[in-house]
Amino acid sequence: METKQALEKWLNNEASPADMQVLNQWPGFDIYKKIDTHTKAMVLPEHDAISGLKALKDTFLLTSPQQKTPKVITMPRLLKIAALLILLVLSSVFVTSLPTNIQAPIATTQTIVLPDSSKITLKENGRISYKKYGWPFTREVTLEGEAYFEVAKGKTFTVVTPTANVSVLGTCFNVKTENDLLIVSCFEGLVSVQANGTNTLVAAGDSFSFSPMIVNNKIYTSKPTWIFNESSFIDMPLETVLMEIEKHYKVTITTKNIDVTLRYTGSFTHTNLDQALQTVTQPLNLSFSKDSKNEVQIYNLKKQ
């Protein structure tokens, strides 16, 4: 036991003289000692640190070094401030030029409150776009479809449509666009419409259709009727009215023995098909029948 401990110490190169005495007295130690001396005589490869390091450096050149001190470009303080200002101005120009797009979903109106508390009520499928962040500088809205505007007093408010620019200072008005058709109805204040190079002023209570000819009609409501879920027509051909019903209720309307160029003035509701058909057909002495769910026939009883 004692010899084993001494042997272990000797192997760990920390045998004391007492340990060595124990080991030397033990006959079995001779061979261990012999193994030890012989092993220690092993020829080791000499590693030349200088040439080895040089060889290593040559390989470094092939592999990219990991850490390079990054070059720091220093600027004069004034230039830094100038660069910062330019960046700020550029970013603000960029941000103000970003347009905001809004589209009203099918069968609902959507009310948008603009930054200056002007209000836009967008009819179904209508689409507007305006620059939210540039609003204090230019009050300009691009419109497709139909919308009712209540404009807060301030700078000139412009509605851009494919055919004309409608501009006001502060008023309530309705703009309807459909293909080439443009109808501007004014409910409060004064609206100026620039179309085809001519400037037309629409006063409160007037409604102007602009294509192909300028026609002036009177309006008798305080707001456009579609806001109350109604469509109203002033001296419009029956054909147009029926198309509107078709569009609104997603039905197909066929006519029989009817003069579709009859003029119609009135409105129909958006909530009940039977009521809507009645309000349109009765004043013109016409009858209607609903064949199936989506097909409506309109005919003249007296002529039959």
Add this chain to the structure above:
Amino acid sequence: MKKHSNICQEAVFNKIYKEQVQSLRNFMFFKTKSTDASYDLAQEAFLKLWQNCGKVAPNKAKSYLFTTANNLFLNTVAHKKVQFKFTQGVKKSQDNNSPEFLLEEKEFGQKLQKALDSLTQLQRTAFLLSRVEGKKYREIAAIYNISEKAAGKRVLDALEKLRETIENL
């Protein structure tokens, strides 16, 4: 703006190289029994150290080198059977150098070689680290990431096996 000592600094790296390369080379030599292979492995371990210089703290460089070299060795597949060489004439300083004695010594050297071959690579390396390099159990344990006791046992087992083999030859 005095930086901390970092292996990425060439002077620091050079110092570590000069301090550690011989011992690393020996370690690889015990494993491979090959002069060339041990050179390549030692150099490669230092290359790895340089490539990761930012990630290794200078005081961890030694253990990083030995671990890396060990892993690199495990990755190399075929090893040729090469035998160690021993210096002749260590005993010449002693007065007892009769032809019989020299013959006996030579025979013993051959036996030792065979015995070393019969050891496992792990036993052999641990034994040679202890004997030739004069490393303590603690240092061997650190290289292999084992306990000091296990390292001591490995060396002692190797010695026992060598004795048995030599006596039976």
